[in-house]
Amino acid sequence: MLNIALFGPPGAGKGTQAKKIVEKYNLAHLSTGEMIRKEIAEGTDFGKMAAGIINKGELLSDEFVVALIKNSIEHHKDVDGFLFDGFPRTVRQAEILDEMLAKTGHPLSALVSIDVPHDELMRRMLERAKIEGRADDNEEVIENRFREYRAKTLPVADHYKVQKKHFSVNGHGTVEDVFQAITKILEDIR
Numbered sequence: 001m002l003n004i005a006l007f008g009p010p011g012a013g014k015g016t017q018a019k020k021i022v023e024k025y026n027l028a029h030l031s032t033g034e035m036i037r038k039e040i041a042e043g044t045d046f047g048k049m050a051a052g053i054i055n056k057g058e059l060l061s062d063e064f065v066v067a068l069i070k071n072s073i074e075h076h077k078d079v080d081g082f083l084f085d086g087f088p089r090t091v092r093q094a095e096i097l098d099e100m101l102a103k104t105g106h107p108l109s110a111l112v113s114i115d116v117p118h119d120e121l122m123r124r125m126l127e128r129a130k131i132e133g134r135a136d137d138n139e140e141v142i143e144n145r146f147r148e149y150r151a152k153t154l155p156v157a158d159h160y161k162v163q164k165k166h167f168s169v170n171g172h173g174t175v176e177d178v179f180q181a182i183t184k185i186l187e188d189i190r
Helices: 014-025 032-041 045-054 062-075 091-104 118-132 139-162 175-189
Strands: 002-007 028-031 081-085 110-115 166-170
Touching: 002 014, 002 139, 014 028, 014 081, 014 175, 028 032, 028 062, 032 045, 032 062, 032 081, 062 091, 091 139, 110 139, 110 175, 118 139, 139 166, 166 175
Parallel strands: 002 081, 002 110, 028 081, 110 166
Antiparallel strands: none
16 A cells, blocks of 8 residues: 655645646545635535634644544545645644554555745745635735744654655656656655
């Protein structure tokens, strides 16, 4: 089983690469962002609570995010692994993920970090805000997301570096270039 976490700051291209990786390797795509946006769109109690937190550029609690992931893992049976997109976002979430996957006998295979310069990330995020009409993507909120990423999420990379499961790719090339770099890593670890 191939279990991968795509990692990187907001705007790095995780969602774009996830679609290609999922198709190539028959993985279940577990995107916390998509799960949360669905809850918000459906107007659930969780969605309303999440919207208030996200609109400030802050992260949801580990308990809520882990519950979403655990539920999704349990509902995907006919796949060759999982691609975690936007998860884990904290060291505690990484520890919980490690525990969950250890129980299945299929630990995380790799954390693949997509590295992109800050200026390019900001440009991408503002462009996405225009195209998708995302009111939550303004410069102040985006900068807060980057601060949250540096403070809470970036340490996840160190967690997986210790386990020798952290790999980096340059995310400043074409979509195909980045995809080829990721697939090379995945082929090498299989």
